[in-house]
Amino acid sequence: MSPVLAIACAGLATLLAWPLTRWLGRAAGWPLAALYLLGAAALVPQISLLASGRPAQVVRLPWVPARDWTLDLFADPTGLLFALLALVIGAVVLIYSTSYLDRSVGDAAGDLRRIQHYGFFQLMTLFTVSMLGLVLTDSLVLLFVCWELTSLASFALIANSGRNAYPAALRTLTVTFVGGLVLLAAVMAIWLRTGTTSISQALAHEVWATDPAFTVTIAVAVAVAAFTKSAQFPFHFWLPDAMAATTPVSAYLHAAAVVKAGIFLLMRFSPAFNDVPVWNALLVSVGMGTAVMAAVFALQKTDLKQLMAYSTVSQLGWITAAIGVGTQEALAAAALHTVAHALFKSGLFMLVGVVDHEAGSRDIRDLGPLWRVMPWTFGATVLGAAAMAAVPPTLGFVSKESMLIAFGDVAGGSPLAATALLTAAVIGAVLTFLYCARIVLGGFLGAYARDGAGARATADVHEAPVRLWLPAALPAVIGLPLALVVWIFDVPMSAVAEAAAGPFGWPPVDPGAAAVYGAPTFGTIDDLTYEAHFVLWHGFTLEVGLTALILVLGALLVWRRAVVDRALDRDLLPFTGASVLESLTATVTRAGRALVHPTDSDSPARHVGALLATVCVYAIGIGGWAVVSGATLPPRVPGLDRTIDIFLLAVVVVAVLGLCATRSRLAAVVLLSAVGIAVTIQIFGLGAPDVGLTQLLVEALTIIVFMLILRRLPRDFIAPSRRRHTAAVVLAVISGVTATAAALVFIGRRERSPLGMYLLENGPEITGGDNVVNTILVEFRALDTFGEVAVLGVAGIAILGVLGSVRATAGAIEASPEPDVMPGTAKSSGTAADALEDAARNTIPLRFLARGVTPVLAVVSVMLLWRGHNEPGGGFIAALVAACAFALVYLARESDSPVSRPSTPVRLIGGGLLVAGLTGVGGYALGQFLEPAHWYIAGQHVTSALIFDLGVFAGVLGLVMTAFNTLGAGRSPTEVVVGSDSRLAHPDPVSDADADADTRTETEEAPR
Secondary structure, rough: OHHHHHHHHHHHHHHHHHHHHHHHHHHHHHHHHHHHHHHHHHHHHHHHHHHHOOEEEEEEEEEEHHHHHHEEEEEEHHHHHHHHHHHHHHHHHHHHHHHOOOOOOOOOOHHHHHHHOHHHHHHHHHHHHHHHHHHHHHHHHHHHHHHHHHHHHHHHHOOOHHHHHHHHHHHHHHHHHHHHHHHHHHHHHHHHHHOOOOHHHHHHOHHHHHHHHHHHHHHHHHHHHHHHHHHOOOOOOOHHHHHHHHHOOOHHOOOOOOHHHHHHHHHHHHHOOOOOOHHHHHHHHHHHHHHHHHHHHHHHEEEHHHHHHHHHHHHHHHHHHHHHHOHHHHHHHHHHHHHHHHHHHHHHHHHHHHHHHHHOOOEEEOOOOOHHHOOOHHHHHHHHHHHOOOOOOHHHHHHHHHHHHHHOOHHHHOHHHHHHHHHHHHHHHHHHHHHHHHHHHHOOOOOOOOOOOHHHHHOOOOOOOHHHHHHHHHHHHHHHHHHOOHHHHHHHHHHHHHHHHOOOOOEOOOOOOOOOHHHHOOOOHHOOOOOOOOOOOOOOOOOHHHHHHHHHHHHHHHHOHHHHHHHHOOOOOOOHHHHHHHHHHHHHHHHHHHHHHOOOOHHHHHHHHHHHHHHHHHHHHHHHHHHHHOOOOOOOOOOOOOHHHHHHHHHHHHHHHHHHOOEEEEHHHHHHHHHHHHHHHHHHOOOOHHHHHHHHHHHHHHHHHHHHHHHEEOOOOOOOOHHHHHHHHHHHHHHHHHHHHHHHHHHOOOOOOOOHHHHHHHHHHHHHOOOOHHHHHHOOOOOHHHHHHHHHHHHHHHHHHHHHHHHHHHHHHHHHHOOOOOOOOOOOOOEEEHHHOOOHHOOHHHHHHHHHHHHHHHHHHHHHHHHOOOOOHHHHHHHHHHHHHHHHHHHOOOOOOOOOOHHHHHHHHHHHHHHHHHHHHHHHHHOOOOOOEEEOOOOOEEHHHHHHHHHHHHHHHHHHHHHHHHHHOOOOOOOOOOOOOOOOOOOOOOOOOHHHHHHHHHHOOOOO
């Protein structure tokens, strides 16, 4: 249960982050760091179990039982390594943040209060939970979900660092999401091909040996996904871009967390691909190429944080290349360098933050000899830079020399390939020594300071408080003592190498051991066939000679650094990765605009016309194919023809013809309602009271909403041009013929579907309810209903947002006079609002009616809600009846006053979604999401679906009340009715010319 406890500690930190931040401010980092360390301590027993020879276990927790999905948590050696890095380094960064976040200096941090109180600790802890879920799972589904969560959390952390960080955050999100899509394709392909979501079972499948094409495809897809996260070429540019984030974010995400997710993915899938030549060649070439390229770019940077960013890209390239070699020695070296890199790089990032914090700059051209005034920070930085430069005796030296040894075995020991790789590695290592020296010389010795800048930079600078520099120095300095006892890494790194070399999961599988919840267990330390030996001194070997050559060449080039700086003081490429992404984005945007141009209009006619035309084209094509192929229709089901259908058809035809001919908006609403009522009668006649009652209530409310809108519109439609009229007639005729043909072909030519018969026959027994329509909505398809309620809620909030944003200018537009119409068109006269001349007397009948009917509607609404499970009714219908009561109250008033407080509809919508969602969570506790529970209280059958229906009721009622409060809200006294010659007293009036132009545009676009 160690992985469960570790994730639980991080999850608890996420839950407590907000209240602790509100209570303690930046000091909330201390208790959160304690929870991180507690989570790391929870993993220690798992390490002890593995070391003592006891088997590792998979903790399998139910997730989606209907799909047989489980949350499989597995603390194998690889997962333990990355989980401990995320927790321990995370704890140090949180402690560092408690002192760093005392003021906003540099770092593009923006408003400190926003960073402290509006997301910093919450997002950091959320990221940690996502990272732990990623590295401690044996489920492909959970792996992908957590992979995407890390992308979202890192995007939010970068964007939360200030407005200047928004573009960088978006580019980071774009790149990592591209990798996520590629990983999704790979995960789905593995799932479909192997038939399992278990990583261990999928990677042990025989498909990798029997289908080389599939293996190569998935290997490339996984590599590309990992490259996007670990900032490998050509996706490397996002990491320097992300330096817009505040320093603690960079120290965590870009040293021990998000970039390590890509490394983890490569090691997790290495068992299936480490002997695939394409995988080996791709990782080695891209990794070492990125290492050299990024080292060159690092030498061009004067901002210490940007320099650190490119050095991170370079070091990740080393690790990627070592994983690509694929031998157990290379994988062990990659694992050790992952630890070394997380330590020295997180420490260096934080130390750069200390410099920025105290000196007010990160630019080496503005920094003088800070070593005199910041000796502790200087000493820690020297040790961290020495570890990154692989200077003995540091842990970075041991890991880098181990990788050099492994590079000699590339391509099965091929001398040519080994020589090429070692040559590239030596060049990369020399460049690494150079940029590490640049950090020390530029940051603390003033070697790059401009004239007079050094003296000014150190004038008022002093050593940072211990509480600030000590957490930063700890991971950077600890590499020295660890190198002296480097043998302690032999067994852990051997275990990681064994697991990454495959077969997956700490081989071999132990079928005899009992596992948690029936999950498989894997082998133990005793099963190791390989054991690494890390030492500071290997004797006089080729690698020692290469290390000596690297140090000598590096020292000579540092001595002649002016020559190197002049050679690199230019743009090496005519473009950057960010500019390429921006160009691609702009190209895609232009293409998208070209595609939507045919419907790029506010005119509904364009949108509806395009849809109808598309449907007609498809229908004509299918009809032509049917005629050519000689297809025949099945006979109609007997007994469907009724006399009333002919009468209702005549009503609909007459109403539609009148609707097409009238120019009056009011008449159009009445005729449209006649069509709706005729359809409602037909629904009732077919024996569907639930659907019919819903349709009837919707028609009633729709008429009221139409009338509210008509108050703001001219009384008559504007006559269209002849060409527009002709096109509309042609399209209408074709659409009508198509719809008629479709009705004759599809309606009444088949019996009830097997699914429908199943619901009719088994629904009452399964749900305990006799109203099949309601049980389908709140039980069988409750998830669909929940989504629909969510859509309604979003629509209500959108109404508030849109109408609230235009209310300030709506009066100005309404007050403008009608424009001169085009030749051949008629001018509108007045509005529908002109008919309401005496509201006080006109509403007397409605006021009397409302007093008696409103209570009745309220009672009927409650009854429909209560009885909906067994009789016609339900939450949706009950909400519509309650909405009719509010509509009656609104119509009975003499003024356009709201039907409720402005906050009431929002609370109803939010409360409805919350109730429905919590009902789903309760069902999940019983077995699956939204599964209902049933009880008998006083002999009365009660189901939790009633509570879900109550949430539907609240959401729908909130939406309708929102429409009344916004569309029916009274206009300010300064507004005048459309059509008059008065003007609106508006603080920013619209000029006559602008108003005429805007209205003329709408005249040309408006549908008839």
